[in-house]
Structures are given as structure tokens and as C-alpha cells.
Amino acid sequence: xxxxGLHLPTLSVQEGDNSIINCAYxxxxxxxxxxYKQESGKGPQFIIDIRSNMDKRQGQRVxxxxxxxxxxxxxxxxxxxxxxxxxxxxxENFFGQGGSEKLVFGKGTKxxxxx
Amino acid sequence: xxxxxxxPTHLIKTxxxxxxxxxSSQSGHNxxxxxxxxxxxxxxxxxxxxxxxxxxxxxxxxxxxxxxxxNYSSELNVNALELDDSALYxxxxxxxxxxxxxxxxxxxxxxxxxx
Numbered sequence: 001x002x003x004x005g006l007h008l009p010t011l012s013v014q015e016g017d018n019s020i021i022n023c024a025y026x027x028x029x030x031x032x033x034x035x036y037k038q039e040s041g042k043g044p045q046f047i048i049d050i051r052s053n054m055d056k057r058q059g060q061r062v063x064x065x066x067x068x069x070x071x072x073x074x075x076x077x078x079x080x081x082x083x084x085x086x087x088x089x090x091x092e093n094f095f096g097q098g099g100s101e102k103l104v105f106g107k108g109t110k111x112x113x114x115x
Numbered sequence: 116x117x118x119x120x121x122x123p124t125h126l127i128k129t130x131x132x133x134x135x136x137x138x139s140s141q142s143g144h145n146x147x148x149x150x151x152x153x154x155x156x157x158x159x160x161x162x163x164x165x166x167x168x169x170x171x172x173x174x175x176x177x178x179x180x181x182x183x184x185x186n187y188s189s190e191l192n193v194n195a196l197e198l199d200d201s202a203l204y205x206x207x208x209x210x211x212x213x214x215x216x217x218x219x220x221x222x223x224x225x226x227x228x229x230x
Contacts, residue, residue: 043205
């Protein structure tokens with residue numbers, strides 16, 4: 001079935017530390033994964049994506065790792081800042097019946113950065 | 116700001132009523148997707164409109180319906196409201212259908228409360 005989940009609902013870190021947010025997915029046929037950040041009162045904002053033919057992709061202060069063997073995705077944030085406090089969602093590009101595509105989001109992890 | 120605007124920002128309805136939510140897509144975007152985000156959950160895909168036609172639908176009953184207008188703005192209509200319809204309703208626009216990366220822009224949502 002459709003299921004993209006996260007191991008931890010909340011994560012609290014100190015400013016300057018590195019953060020790691022994890023995600024498990026269930027559809028082994030999915031070939032594209034995205035991380036979104038959602039701040040309070042706002043819609044999700046794209047952070048970084050990765051295709052299944054890669055196992056690592058880096059952006060500015062963020063890195064996404066993909067382990068297809070265990071169907072696990074992680075987001076690493078370097079030198080976490082107070083502005084990084086938000087809920088983070090992983091999403092899977094899911095291919096449904098009739099060839100339709102849609103995003104399937106996990107439940108989210110709330111990241112709190114303490115000054 | 117993403118350029119995607121939704122109205123109203125908040126709405127309170129009673130069970131059995133009907134509601135219409137509105138979305139203005141980013142300039143030039145011909146595709147609008149609607150998502151339902153229950154409290155503490157990730158967004159769930161409701162449906163997508165491309166050039167005024169429905170272009171994919173998630174697991175939502177027929178009482179969830181939509182429209183897209185020639186200017187690509189969109190409406191989400193929900194009939195016979197149920198308590199479980201209480202959620203944040205997000206609209207996202209893109210230049211092409213099923214965009215999932217940085218080219219998909221979310222609005223800030225309409226918070227619907229059904230009493």
C-alpha cells in the first residue's frame with residue numbers, strides 16, 4: 001500500500017549541531033523522493049530531492065541519503081540554525097493505477113533548534 | 116512568498132454544510148493540485164487540474180469536487196461536510212502536471228474547522 005513514514009515525530013537539537021531526520025518508505029517501485037520543510041502557518045517548501053539511481057545528493061547545508069536496500073531515506077542538516085525549526089516531510093513519487101502520479105507524504109518530524 | 120494565494124485563510128462550518136475554497140496559482144502556471152493536511156499528518160493528494168480538466172485523483176469521495184477556470188485559478192468544493200473534513204487544505208501550482216521538485220509551489224492553505 002501507500003506508506004511513507006518517519007521514525008521520530010520530534011527532534012530537538014542545539015544550534016550549530018548537525019540534525020538527521022529519518023524516513024522509511026514502503027513502495028520499492030518509487031523512483032523519486034523529496035524532502036519538504038513546513039513552517040508554522042505556511043505550505044510545504046521544497047528542500048532537496050533524489051532519484052533512485054543515486055544514494056546521496058548534497059545541497060546547501062543539506063544532504064539526502066537513500067538506502068534502497070532497506071527503503072530508508074534521511075535528511076542531514078549541517079550546522080542547524082533556529083530558522084531550521086519546522087516540520088520536515090519526506091515524500092515519495094507514487095505511481096498509481098492508470099499511470100497516474102502523485103506525491104505521498106510521510107507524517108513529518110518536528111525539528112526544534114534550541115539557541 | 117510562492118505567489119500562490121488561497122482564500123479564505125480560516126473557515127468554520129457545521130456538519131452537513133457545503134464549502135468552497137479558492138486558489139490563485141502562480142502567474143503562468145496551468146496546473147493546480149489540492150491536498151488535505153490533517154493535524155499532525157502529511158498532506159494527502161485530493162486531485163489535480165490541468166488546463167481546466169481533472170488530471171488525477173486521490174482516495175477522496177465524490178463529495179470532494181473541483182474546478183479550474185480559464186485563468187487557471189481553482190476551486191475546491193466539499194459537500195455534506197463531516198467532522199473529519201477538518202484540516203488544512205493546501206493548493207499547489209506548477210507549470211506542468213505532476214511537478215514535484217522546486218517547481219511545485221504551495222500556498223499557505225485554508226484552515227477548515229467543521230463543528
